[in-house]
Amino acid sequence: MEQSAPRPAGLGPAGLGGASVAERGTRARVARLILEHGPVTAAALGERLGLTPAAVRRHLDALLADGMIEPRRAVRMGQRGRGRPAKQFGITDAGRSAFEHTYDDLATSALRFLASRAGEQAVAEFARDQVADLERRYRPVVDGAPADQRVRVLAEALSADGYAASASRAQVGGEQLCQHHCPVAHVAAEFPQLCEAETEAFARLLDTPVQRLATIAHGDGVCTTHVSPKRLNETDEENKESGGTSV
Template identity: 30%
Template sequence: MNRPIELSTREQIVHMLKTKAPLTAKDITNELQITEMAVRRHLSTLERDGYIESFTVRQTMGRPTAVYRLSELASGFFPKTYHTLTLDLLGELEQESGEEMINHLFELRKSKLEKKYTTNMTGLPLAEKVVLLTKLQNENGYMAECEESEDGNFVIKEHNCPISHIANQYKHACHCELELFKSLLQVDVNRTECLSTGGSKCSYVISQSKG
């Protein structure tokens, strides 16, 4: 027998705002049957953390009322199946046009990112390029960090892969990321660990000199 999943009060509020927003604190209080003070405490925390937004609505009678809705950041609370759709489409394309076409798409993506990032990196010292590349990867969801090792080389570690479901099936995606790093940094770059092959992270060793 399946038991209903028990949600915390905060999770219930997020779910309500996803399905019924905009809502006032009173709306939420009436639905959850808890004190309005408790509801406002949860709303304050969610708003502080950037998961909800509030705005004022003028009433025909009485004072204006604050109402709440979810922010873009809160979308991460809810399941997405984008990777499933993407893999299905890539699978169809592979059947129609072969693996070479899939690889060509990854190459096009690499070229696009290369053109996008090169301008800001041109003329920078290697250390600054590494820091900027790490920042760009973080903005794209890779949870990246960089450090300088004792031998004078640099290391970029990525603890998350936003396209892991794709990279697990199409290894050329990983190849293109490595080639992108080499092109942007203009030095030798070696991947020593990879999430798609069972590693705990993707790790890149960046040499001070050209390879």
């Protein structure tokens, strides 16, 4: 069941000094946009929120001072342009923690109880059952997309569920699926079965091998999954149907 996001603890009155209620609300929106969309520029934030450059800068300075965000070096894609790339801002571990659900302790305790009574395998089955609903919902969308767009479509579906995901070409071939937010990161740190079940679901949805390279649960800034190019056995099947042979 979808839960409304709690107000970040670090963005409360104590963290903002004499900021007004309106300023606290806007600052929380700025921080959440940075969390959900990955590193972004001040100009992009101003456009999304309808704020002036001066207002955006004021909120960014406050979030930087509180350790909620940090400047990131922009990676220029494609043809190089003139001048330096615009500065981007990304969420810090402290900023991400401020958005964590308040049910982490309860969920962790429940899984500990399940593991102690029924064993680790029961936790793995529980994780697969939880991911099964996500897989059922995403299946029609992913299957309906062209083969070369399925990772991007999966990223969009994950983003709609609050995972702030993105897709890009991998330097070593294939693609990378990145999730900038994980609502169960603290629980998954103790129970990696949650990450494993999700990775298995990605492989089934994309019908190709995938490999989890990094996870927020293990202290990385982003959950990164490498998606291999479409399996070569499809060529074998086509050759068999046409009466040919593969080499």
